[in-house]
Amino acid sequence: MMSRFLPAVLLCSVLLAPAAADPLGKVLDQENQDNGVSRKALPGVDDLTYLRRVTIDLIGRIPTAEEISEYESLAPSTRQQKTVERLLADERFADRWTIFFADMLRLRSNAEGGGASIAFIHRAVRDGMGWDEMSRRMIAASGKAGATPELGYILGDNADPMALAGSTAQVFLGVRVACAQCHDHPFDVWKRKDFYGLAAYFGKTRRVQSQFTNTVYTTEADQTTVLWPPEGVEDGAERKPMVPAFPFELDKADRPSRPIARLRALRQKQAQLAAAKTKSNQKGDAGLEALLAAAGTKADRRSSGKKTDDLGVANEAKRDAKKLKIAQARYRASKLRADLAAMITNPRNRLFAQSFVNRVWGELMGRGFVEPVDNFSQENRASHPRTMDFLADEFIAGGFELKGLVRTIVNSTPYRRQHAVGVEDPVRIELESAFLSTPMRRMMSEVLYDSVVTAGHLFDVKHEKGKNLKVVWSRSRVAKRPAEGSEAAVKPQLLADATSRKVMKKPRLKKGKGGSPYDVEQAIELDFDALLAESKQDGVKIERMQVMSKEEIEAMRMQQQAANNRPDVEYFDRFIRSVFDDNPRFSTSMRMASPAAPEHFLRIFGQPSRATLDEKRDHTPSMRQALMLLNGRLTHEASRVGELEPIHKLLTGDTPRLEAAIRLAYREILTRNPTATEIAEAREVISGAGSPLNGMADLRWVILNSNEFRFLP
Structure with a gap:
């Protein structure tokens, strides 16, 4: 598997002039003409307006004064294209578009494995991982929450097969089939049996929570929970395991496809580049031989300082091997979900590319070809199917890569068009529906x-040190020691509100970003790299406990129980005066716990x-x-x-x-x-x-x- 994805090498070698780089605009204009649209398109916005629009859309903030000056210093004929390339390479591009994915996938940083899942998406966007690869990993993932970053999607619905069937169709294919869980869809082609066939791919997946560590993980059972016919439909009928069935049509394999041919050539080139990059340091699988070799290395290391023996090394190797076998048995991979992921992301599955293209087009243009963007159906057809298909073909041929799709859209004439201001609403709606003007869009939060x-220069301090000293009083609770009856200075603890007292996994935060102690508007910045590093280094308590004896587990349980039992104490309030320099420095909200x-x-x-x-x-x-x-x-x-x-x-x-x-x-x-x-x-x-x-x-x-x-x- 490639550690980095390489579309930029293949797609960004040449900056094209606007006339040559806008096939998208030509396709849209021709489709409008064929549809009998008679109104004229509005002209494009001026240079600084374009700079503001594209900067907000690509990196999630307004441009700075320095960026404006840099933009104006570029040649007018190429400044827009060069600016787009700069923004696509900006580290904030991944921040801004991680928000897009987190909304779509309903990822929550305070959920089990949620922070790691958001960090996985962030790294995937940053590295240029294709949407097909991202989707396959999330749909097929098995393992421990946090240690398997892609698992957040499956755990988001608690591994419930019915919920996952509805969300998978809607998120990855833009089709709402959840209605068919209870009855045949009243307005579309989906039958109840179609829904159950899709749900059967998730029927063996189980969400498990360890009683010792509260660790959450997924595994595959031998039996499915999805049975047909549904309960209560046919009295006395025998309910049997539902056979998984993919209800969405794929293009025929013998049908020529230029985008797929281009995709195949791209992937071959990427594989060659990746192989050349990693040839010198390829690693084998972590099997028993690797574990024995690692144990031998440990023995060599220990022999330099402490005496050891061959029996101890062999025992350590056996324990490590046992852990490996336990992990493989406990976190069983799902062949059914892997098969489903392969069919969903198949380049011949037009809905997969079309639905994603439609979402991104709607995000950048203010409205999709299909509205709502996740409701493709017979009764809700695309307004511009040829334009959508053109974008879908380019998306497939470009390796399902987000940056290439965004580049195509923001470099197009339709994206540059003005708002329809000062016209009657029917005229405005007609212009916007044909993408002859751009709708007004408020910044997302x-x-x-x-x-x-x-705008306020708050990403760094802007006041001189000591110019804004302020006094703040805070209340803490101090306990009296029952035995002595005196005021014992136990460690003060600030009173927390009801939300902060909830038991939840503490997110990985970046250091040095604190501001005012009474500020409730500042962002708490998550450290995505630390979250992913933590998942790789996780010791996995469950496997460790499986190797322990029952006596050791019971001793651990009693020790934890004793630590939680504190004698009754009497508390009193103490107010603490503190002086701080009110020189706030705000973090980006793009990485805030969400x-x-x-x-x-x-x-x-x-x-x-x-x-x-x-x-x-x-x-x-x-x-x-x-x-x-x-x-x-x-x-x-x-x-x-x-x-x-x-x-x-x-x-x-x-x-x-x-x-x-x-x-x-x-x-x-x-x-x-x-x-x-x-x-x-x-x-x-x-x-x-x-x-x-x-x-x-x-x-x-x-x-x-x-x-x-x-x-x-």
């Missing part, structure tokens, strides 16, 4: 959060709970959203002018440059230059404040609260 942080708490900025602006299959992001405006931007600490800190910001120098000193500061504020927040009227109005706002710094804070607060800031241009 994580993008809005990170854009406020970017979903966030219900009262957090991200959830208020529409981040889903990822609890149910049909839950989507809510972009409906609300009073609570307005109040959070108007009064929230994030907006307040972003508005304040720090001594370390470039704009501070323009507002202070012997010769302040007020107009230059206003222009910089507009470029940093709205990615454009202000008009003469806006400059005059900004002067009034600043002059009405007590100082230029306070006035600029007021101006930035106003701009951050504008619709222009929240919506994509």
Whole structure:
């Protein structure tokens, strides 16, 4: 298996000029013409508007002033294409599109194995793993939560075969078959037997939780839980194990397919490159011989310091071999799910490529060819099937790779088109439905959060040390020792709220990202690399306990029980005064443990709970959203002018440059230059404040609260 995926080597060698690089626009225009669309397409947006739009879409934040200047320094004929390549290579591309996948797959970082699953998706996007490979791994995964990062999808539905049948069809193929669990689908071709045949692929999968360690894992049983006919349908009928059956049609193998031929050539080239890269350090399977060799290495190492004997080495090898056999027996791989994954991701399964292309097109264009994006059916056909098929073919030929698909869309003419502003709603809807204009889109919650942080220079400290000292009082509980009756200084523990007292696996967090101790809007950044490293180094307690004797297990249980039993103690409250430098530094919300708490900025602006299959992001405006931007600490800190910001120098000193500061504020927040009227109005706002710094804070607060800031241009 390749450790890195290599599409960039094959797909990005040449930057094409816009006219030569837009076959997508030509296909769409021709399809509109054939469909009798008579309206004219709106023109493209200007350069800075395109920069803002594509930066938000690809890396999940607005561009910085430095990035704007760099963009303007490029040749006009190639600046857009070069910028797209820079953004695709940016480390934030994986952050932003991990959110897309986590929503689609309903991955939750506080669920068993959820953090590791999100980290797996992040690494897969970063390394260019194809969507087909990602899907195969998630559908077929077996093992221990956390130690097998791909397992989060199966565990998300508790390995329930009926739930997994519905979610797998909807997520990976864009087809809603869950209705057929109880009866034949009333509006589509799916029968109840189709649903049960699909569910049978998951029928032997079991979710198991160890009674000793609470470890969750999956394995395969000998018998299926999916039986036919369904219970209660035929009185007295014998219910037998359902035979797995794939209900979705594949293109015939003898039908010529240029995309598949191109895919085959691409994969052969990738395999050659990977083989050349790994030839010198290929490793064999970790079988018994490898374990014995490892034990011999341990013996050599020990002999340099401590005496050992051959019997001890042999016993250690036997224990390691036993662990290996136990793991293989306990985490039985699923042949049924592997077969299902192969059929779902088969290049001749058009729905697999079409449904993903439709999702990404909808994410970037504001609406899909099929709406809702996960509801392909006979009654809900694509608005532009030829354009969708063109993209699907290119997606297949490019190795099912996300970056290639995104590149094709954002370099196209339809993506660059303006919004239909100032027209009647029927006209606007007609233009948007034919992709002759682009719909208005509000930033998703994580993008809005990170854009406020970017505009306010909050990814790093912006105030000089010691300029913002504040005092905070916190309450702790201190226990009295019953034996002495005196106030014993046990380790103080801050009172936690109900949510933080819940028992859940602690996420891997990055160090050094703390801010104000009373801030509830900051993000807690997950360390994806640490999560994946932890999964590889996991000692797997279950296997270790299988090698232990019953007496050792019982001793461990009694020791844990004794540690949990504390004598009754009496507590009293103590208030602690602390002084801290209120110089906040915010982390990206893209790596925040997700979903966030219900009262957090991200959830208020529409981040889903990822609890149910049909839950989507809510972009409906609300009073609570307005109040959070108007009064929230994030907006307040972003508005304040720090001594370390470039704009501070323009507002202070012997010769302040007020107009230059206003222009910089507009470029940093709205990615454009202000008009003469806006400059005059900004002067009034600043002059009405007590100082230029306070006035600029007021101006930035106003701009951050504008619709222009929240919506994509």
